[in-house]
Amino acid sequence: MVKVLLWGSLRSAADGRTEVEVDARNFRQLLDGLKAAYPGLAPQIERGVSMSLNGVIYREAWFTEIPPDAEVVLMPYMTGG
Template sequence: MVEVHLWSGLRSLTGGREVVEIQAETTGELLRELVRLHPQLQAPIDAGVSVAVNGRIIAAGLSEPIPEGAEVYLMQRLRGG
């Protein structure tokens, strides 16, 4: 089980929940399972999100493994400039 911490803008789409528990082994599974459990998250995820695992923002794609007990945050996509 993975605890996913959501940024404040997403909490209204999950019934006010700050943390959502899901079963996922990769970042891709994590995003798919979030949408399956909370379909309202589809639009924000499609618009672009960043997934941080143990303090590291994952930029390598959807196949990045999520270790057991990892600290996971779903955040607005960070854009440089």
Template sequence: MVKVRIWGSLQSATDDRAEVEIDAGTLRELLDGLAREYPALRPQLERGVSVAIDGKVYNDSWFTPISPDSEVVLLARLRGG
């Protein structure tokens, strides 16, 4: 299981939980698990999110490995301006 910190407004889709646990070994498995466990999060996941794994932000790197002791943070997609 991977502990995922849910950042900011995304918490409203996880019943205001700031941290959840998902069984995942890759970024794709993590996002699929989040959509399955928290259906209210699915629209945001489909629009796009950023995931920080051990301090590095990933957007579409589906096969990025995640270990159970990784620090994982789910954020609304970061966009430059």
């Protein structure tokens, strides 16, 4: 199981929690798992999210492997100028 930290405003879509657990070995499985377990997260995930794995931010990287005990943080999709 992967512990995923959500940002605060997603709390209401995740049964009031900002840390949830999902069975996943990579980012794609993690996103699919989040949507299945917490359908309220689906609109945000479909609009776009970034993910941080052990402090490194990824924007689209479905098959990035998530090692055991990794720190995974869901973040809004990042854009720059």
